[in-house]
Amino acid sequence: MATTSSSGPLARPPLSSDGPVEIDCRSVTSGYLGSRVLHRVSFRITEPSIYVVLGPNGAGKTTLFRTLAGILRPYEGEVFVGGEPIDRQSSRDRLHYLTHMDGLPDGLQVREALELFARAERARPRDVDRVLDQLEIRDLSTKFPSQLSAGQRKRVSIARVFLRERSIYLLDEPTANLDPKVAREIRELILKLSREKVVLYSSHNLFEAREIGRYVLVIKSGELARFDRIENVRGSRFVLGIRVLEPSPALADYDHEGEYYLRELSGPEEVPTVLRDLMSKGVKVREAREMENPLEELFT
Secondary structure (H helix, E strand, O other): OOOOOOOOOEEEOOOOOOOOOOOEEEEEEEOOEEEEEEEEEEEEOOOEEEEEEOOOOOOOOHHHHHHHOOOOOEEEEEEEEEEEEEOOOHHOOOOEEEEOOOOOOOOOOOHHHHHHHHHHHHOHHHHHHHHHHHOHHHHOOOOOHHHOOOHHHHHHHHHHHHOOOOOEEEEEEEOOOOOOHHHHHHHHHHHHOOOOOOEEEEOOHHHHHHOOOOOEEEEOOOOEEEEHHHHHHOOEEOOOOOOEEOOOHHHHEEEEEEOOOEEEOOOOHHHHHHHHHHHHOOEEEEEEEEEEEEHHHHOO
């Protein structure tokens, strides 16, 4: 299915939905104090994968997550998790929600905080040691939150989410306000920890969405504008950018922007041929990348 609308039929990823339905969002309208933020949002998720919930700030991503987690009760519509209404404890036990705020208690050291969360989650003491190692934060065990960098605080927050295994994880902008290196490390950790799980990962970072996700749900003005495989989202044009170790006459007819030589192609399938041709002419290619993200067109 190429494009879906929140006011149309249930939106599904373009795969068979013969498996069990993990999340079933049915014509959900939700918001705060009577103000409606989401408008008749419908979709179903059956396949373990990472689903990037993409949209600009204020589009309704956090409202969607809070509604799926059972924190907000819909004004209209229903949410089912594992075939049961979200207001049942058995449904809520199937998922974990990481908010965009870390929620770490200032008066406790990292290990003490994780032990507190473990008791609340009915996790085992050995689970605390497991996540300390998985998130590579054992050396932070005796530090207080105020002593941690933003990236370290995020790692501890993610450790809390993975104390108990769940089938669904809702991660609300887990790399927001992190520098690029730390953000990449966090994405790699999430990819490693969430195999065979359903992960909804919200972001307004277009390049991040393409790097981590298999599917994209686009939220625009509180409506579901599109639900599709990211690979099916093609821009109106494909611009290849090439960085080289040294200038070459073979690049004379390329456009130039900063460190990149640019060539517009009909699609990404032409890239290997272009690179082979350049290298056969002695061009030492340092990097090749798509210069324009086709997801940008989903925001317009």
